[in-house]
Amino acid sequence: MDQILEINDQNLTVTCQVGINGANIERDLNEKGYTMGHIPQSVRTSTIAGYIAMKAAGQFSGKYGKFEDIVLSLRAVLPTGEVIQSKNYPRSSTGPQFDRLLIGSEGTLGIVTEATMKIWSLPEKQGLVSYTFAKIQDALEAIRLIYRHQVNPAVIRIYDHVETARHFSAEKKAGGRAMVIFVCEGPTDVVDLEVQVTNQYCTQCNGIACGEEPVHHWFETRFDVKESSKYTPLDVVFDTVEMAAMWDHAYDMYESVIGEMRKVPGCLVASGHASHFYTQGVCWYFTFGGAPEIQDQFPEFHQAMWDAAMRGCLQAQGTISHHHGIGIIRSKWMEKEWTGPDMEMARRIKKVLDPNNIMNPGKLYGADFDYSPENAP
Ligand SMILES: Cc1cc2nc3c(=O)[nH]c(=O)nc-3n(C[C@H](O)[C@H](O)[C@H](O)COP(=O)(O)OP(=O)(O)OC[C@H]3O[C@@H](n4cnc5c(N)ncnc54)[C@H](O)[C@@H]3O)c2cc1C
Numbered sequence: 043m044d045q046i047l048e049i050n051d052q053n054l055t056v057t058c059q060v061g062i063n064g065a066n067i068e069r070d071l072n073e074k075g076y077t078m079g080h081i082p083q084s085v086r087t088s089t090i091a092g093y094i095a096m097k098a099a100g101q102f103s104g105k106y107g108k109f110e111d112i113v114l115s116l117r118a119v120l121p122t123g124e125v126i127q128s129k130n131y132p133r134s135s136t137g138p139q140f141d142r143l144l145i146g147s148e149g150t151l152g153i154v155t156e157a158t159m160k161i162w163s164l165p166e167k168q169g170l171v172s173y174t175f176a177k178i179q180d181a182l183e184a185i186r187l188i189y190r191h192q193v194n195p196a197v198i199r200i201y202d203h204v205e206t207a208r209h210f211s212a213e214k215k216a217g218g219r220a221m222v223i224f225v226c227e228g229p230t231d232v233v234d235l236e237v238q239v240t241n242q243y244c245t246q247c248n249g250i251a252c253g254e255e256p257v258h259h260w261f262e263t264r265f266d267v268k269e270s271s272k273y274t275p276l277d278v279v280f281d282t283v284e285m286a287a288m289w290d291h292a293y294d295m296y297e298s299v300i301g302e303m304r305k306v307p308g309c310l311v312a313s314g315h316a317s318h319f320y321t322q323g324v325c326w327y328f329t330f331g332g333a334p335e336i337q338d339q340f341p342e343f344h345q346a347m348w349d350a351a352m353r354g355c356l357q358a359q360g361t362i363s364h365h366h367g368i369g370i371i372r373s374k375w376m377e378k379e380w381t382g383p384d385m386e387m388a389r390r391i392k393k394v395l396d397p398n399n400i401m402n403p404g405k406l407y408g409a410d411f412d413y414s415p416e417n418a419p
Pocket of ligand 1: 089095366
């Protein structure tokens with residue numbers, strides 16, 4: 043389940059068995075002069091199957107897209123044993139595309155076995171840019187304007203002042219401010235233009251240029267996740283939550299989620315960075331840490347922090363997940379996310395495709411959704 047089956051240079055596609063590790067397929071593509079451009083922080087420990095099932099988003103997704111943009115076709119075994127295989131087209135208008143149901147289905151509708159993805163030639167040049175801002179609202183505005191100018195740097199990250207202090211303490215111009223890093227990549231002339239537009243709007247929005255060094259630091263540390271595990275033996279719970287909002291609620295979401303999390307008894311730290319951007323809005327990625335006030339109530343504290351984040355998100359009219367999916371912990375919030383008949387429709391589709399409820403029961407369709415075979419249609 044981990045083999046590359048074909049690289050098609052004319053179509054710029056790769057077809058593989060989906061058990062292949064993300065770092066391995068990217069390494070093999072790089073050796074041949076290509077990239078898929080999908081580099082999540084978990085790239086060394088995750089698979090193409092997981093990216094499809096979770097609608098994953100890589101660090102360079104501003105340029106290469108999220109996984110639903112990258113995957114062209116797939117082969118899957120349905121719970122009934124039937125096999126579907128979609129075809130490769132640049133686009134097709136032949137009714138609703140059935141295979142798309144599997145993308146983001148979190149393993150509840152079938153097992154994906156093979157897929158074809160888009161690839162690109164390796165970039166000619168990278169442009170590295172960083173700025174700090176006194177107000178995170180100014181950083182958001184600079185990026186909104188860059189996107190409005192139709193420039194999409196591959197990587198953009200805005201760190202709030204708490205995360206800036208945590209990750210960029212060596213940068214003298216960063217004290218008490220929000221650090222923003224950019225990576226533009228592609229053909230030289232395109233990158234030069236993107237860097238020029240990026241500088242223009244950051245300066246216009248009161249940013250202070252910090253050069254390439256903070257971006258080099260980001261490259262060196264971007265897969266480092268051991269910081270949070272240091273605290274587990276000290277009985278401190280750490281976790282991260284991602285969500286998204288339109289631009290007119292982008293800052294509200296930051297305030298609302300951090301505010302709700304800080305109200306939970308035992309919360310020691312709540313911070314955020316914005317990790318993915320669109321012409322229409324932004325993905326926030328929040329980190330929390332704390333310890334339950336009542337001894338040993340770790341699961342209760344963890345759930346309370348998640349519930350606070352979900353509450354804050356919905357108050358700011360956001361979506362409760364941007365790229366990690368729903369799983370079990372967010373499942374009870376799905377009926378607030380999908381209002382109207384959406385949830386019931388999704389449950390009906392699940393019952394038709396998986397009449398015996400054998401695929402990841404309890405996930406995605408609401409906390410109380412479960413059905414026994416005798417009640418199935
Ligand atoms: C430290 C860390 C950093 C992360 N960074 C990112 C990031 O930058 N971007 C991002 O998007 N995510 C990130 N994630 C989340 C996670 O790595 C991704 O969601 C990834 O896509 C999951 O892939 P996996 O192979 O690990 O899948 P798993 O965790 O093994 O499975 C995920 C789900 O997919 C289902 N599934 C697995 N295989 C199949 C299959 N063949 N057919 C159908 N369903 C299947 C499983 O049942 C499960 O529900 C991160 C996670 C961690 C721990």
